[in-house]
Amino acid sequence: ILNVEQSPQSLHVQEGDSTNFTCSFPSSNFYALHWYRWETAKSPEALFVMTLNGDEKKKGRISATLNTKEGYSYLYIKGSQPEDSATYLCASPNTGNQFYFGTGTSLTVIP
Amino acid sequence: GAGVSQSPSNKVTEKGKDVELRCDPISGHTALYWYRQSLGQGLEFLIYFQGNSAPDKSGLPSDRFSAERTGGSVSTLTIQRTQQEDSAVYLCASSFATENTEAFFGQGTRLTVV
Numbered sequence: 001i002l003n004v005e006q007s008p009q010s011l012h013v014q015e016g017d018s019t020n021f022t023c024s025f026p027s028s029n030f031y032a033l034h035w036y037r038w039e040t041a042k043s044p045e046a047l048f049v050m051t052l053n054g055d056e057k058k059k060g061r062i063s064a065t066l067n068t069k070e071g072y073s074y075l076y077i078k079g080s081q082p083e084d085s086a087t088y089l090c091a092s093p094n095t096g097n098q099f100y101f102g103t104g105t106s107l108t109v110i111p
Numbered sequence: 112g113a114g115v116s117q118s119p120s121n122k123v124t125e126k127g128k129d130v131e132l133r134c135d136p137i138s139g140h141t142a143l144y145w146y147r148q149s150l151g152q153g154l155e156f157l158i159y160f161q162g163n164s165a166p167d168k169s170g171l172p173s174d175r176f177s178a179e180r181t182g183g184s185v186s187t188l189t190i191q192r193t194q195q196e197d198s199a200v201y202l203c204a205s206s207f208a209t210e211n212t213e214a215f216f217g218q219g220t221r222l223t224v225v
Contacts, residue, residue, distance in 0.1 A: 042218070104154070
């Protein structure tokens with residue numbers, strides 16, 4: 001079992017603010033780190049899959065960084081919009097490709 | 112199909128009844144996962160199928176829960192003698208069996224035990 005933790009549990013920000021949250025995972029036997037966005041009444045959708053230390057990925061206003069040596073990843077949202085409101089999940093697979101998810105960060109963007 | 116399909120989308124059942132939840136993964140995906148999210152909780156791992164290997168059932172909360180995957184494709188999750196604490200959204204996901212490929216989720220089955 002991999003212990004994947006996310007913080008904060010929830011976050012409220014004003015429209016236009018930038019924000020970030022954290023995913024921590026065991027640095028030993030690291031294979032990959034996934035970020036998913038889960039909007040209400042929809043299914044989780046992948047944002048990023050990251051495998052290399054120092055990797056940085058970007059999709060529009062959302063970006064993520066990865067530090068495999070210290071076991072953390074940051075997700076950044078620049079200029080938050082109401083449509084960014086969702087739960088953001090991270091997951092790390094073990095050697096058997098079984099995904100272990102964190103409990104998520106619930107983001108609410110206030111118009 | 113184009114994506115992961117789950118049925119039913121909603122299920123209301125009486126306490127003590129058995130229920131079956133179905134998942135149709137994306138064709139060609141060898142890995143299939145079941146998770147659930149209870150109200151106010153995170154995503155809880157239930158069971159993982161990988162090809163022809165024995166499934167990892169370590170997340171099943173009790174022996175009332177079982178799952179099978181026939182022919183390496185469709186999976187059913189069965190809950191016997193349902194209890195109110197079984198009420199949750201049950202999510203199925205599938206992926207290719209490599210750690211650097213994403214998992215694709217179904218829309219989930221919302222189970223309510225009354």
